[in-house]
Amino acid sequence: MTDPRALDEDLLRRTAPAVLQVLVRRGADFTSAEDAAQEALIEALRTWPEQPPRDPQGWLITVAWRKFLDAARSESSRRRREERLEAEPPPGPAATRDDTLWLFFLCAHPSLTPSSAVALTLRAVGGLTTRQIAEAYLVPEPTMAQRISRAKRTVSGRRLDGPGSAASVARTLYLIFNEGYSGDVDLSAEAIRLTRELAGLVDDPEVHGLLALMLLHHARSASRTAADGALIPLARQDRSRWDTALIREGIDILLQALARDRLGEFQAQAAIAALHADAPSTQETDWVQIVQWYDELAALAPSPVVQLNRAVAVGEADGPRAGLAALAQIDPSVPRYTAVAAHLHEADGDRRAAARLYAEAAQQARSLAERDHLTRQAARLHAEEL
Known part of the structure; x- marks a missing residue:
């Protein structure tokens, strides 16, 4: 029973994706279903504090379906569609396991860019508001609204050619996780929540590994x-x-x-x-085993970033000279290359070179916190040289 004195926004957020899934399963296209679900949520915000329903999810499904029917009737005069949509199903049922998994796959559809897949996943599966997503990604709300609208239009009416890709969903969730905390949403915690849900839906050790x-x-x-x-x-x-x-x-x-x-x-x-x-x-730390795991990772997903992190581990396992030798095999333009070089030179006792490299790395830093950290490292070594 919803508290009549205060609307349970967490309940609305948890329920909204299930409402969307039910509408799509009943035949609504993705964009129209999402719009109808949002109108039902607005209606809930208006009426629930005074008249809380006994079955919040059933109430939202019923109201959202009515909103969808109203919109469909007003936008189309084709009798076939009108007749198909005329009958109003009873409240519920709740979304099924397959509905939820389908929604995960759709939001990570290969036709979407990574940023669009992230935004749509947070909106449709996570139940976050457009404002919350915009604040988390530090963009204006109208910009995020346009991004989400474009993503919805892209996937609306599409059918998955196969069973869907858990790997694509996992990559999308990993992108969300790496954003960390911003605005009033902890995206790392949200990504964990969604990944737990996905892990319960698919038999894939990589999802559990994520x-x-x-x-x-x-x-x-x-x-x-x-x-x-x-x-x-x-x-x-x-x-x-x-x-x-x-x-x-x-x-x-x-x-x-x-x-x-x-x-x-x-x-x-x-x-x-x-x-x-x-x-x-x-x-x-068992640095030798960490190097071995980096070798496994490089074989599975080779990238300069993996090699860079491996060079740090080699420096710990076999000494800084070995780490510098591993670093020499990597393109110096790779992000954080200079910072790693500074760390290895300092470990090797070349403090003057390390101070210079820390200062260079600070100029290349991609965030204020990273720049400040590297600047402090350079200042510390300069002070110790005096």
């Missing part, structure tokens, strides 16, 4: 920044602030995924994160 990776990274979130917003590198993080329950859960999920013997890139990344999370300190 969930493990997210949990292991999220477990360290409280220790990554200081009170003033300054970045804290892994080696200096207070590990007592890491969420051990999330770490245990992430490792358990990863082990179950690895036991399936269908290794993928998310499982390999999660294995690396698990070795970091399970170590009492940087010095006690």
Whole structure:
């Protein structure tokens, strides 16, 4: 029973995707169904505080279907469509497992750009408002509204040629996770929630590997920044602030995924994160095994970024000279190359070169927090040289 004194916005957010799924299953096209679901939510905001329904989801489905019928009747005079839509089904039923999975696949349709897939997933599956998504991605609300509208038009009426790609959905969710916290929405937490839901719908060890990776990274979130917003590198993080329950859960999920013997890139990344999370300190980290996992990851998903991170691990496992030798094989234009070079030169005792490289890396930084961190590193080494 909804509290008549206050509207449960979380309930609306959780219910909205299910309403959308039911309307689409009944024959509504994606865009019209989403519009009707939104009109039903607006009606709920207006009426629920005074007259809360006994069955909120059934109420929303009924009202949304009526809104869809009204819109369809006013926009089309074709009798065939009119007759098909005339009968109004009873409230419910709730969305099924296949409906939810279909919606995940549709929002990650290959015809969409990654940014559009992210926005549509948060809107249609996550139930976030356009304003919340816009604030999270630091763009004006009208801009995000246009992006979502274009995405809806793109997928409206499309049919998936196959069963849908869990890998595409996983990549979309990973993009959401990496945005972290912005505005009034914790996108990392939202991505974890959606990935949990996806993991319950598909039998895919890579989806579970992604969930493990997210949990292991999220477990360290409280220790990554200081009170003033300054970045804290892994080696200096207070590990007592890491969420051990999330770490245990992430490792358990990863082990179950690895036991399936269908290794993928998310499982390999999660294995690396698990070795970091399970170590009492940087010095006690199993860097040799981390290098081996980076080799696995490079074979699965080769990229300069993987090679860059591998060079750091090699520097820890075999010494900074070995790390610099591995770094020399990588294109210097790769983001963070200069910062890694600075770190390895400092570890090798060449503080003057490290200070210069930290200063160069600060000029190349892509965020204010990263620039400030690298500037502090350069200033620290300069001060120590005096």
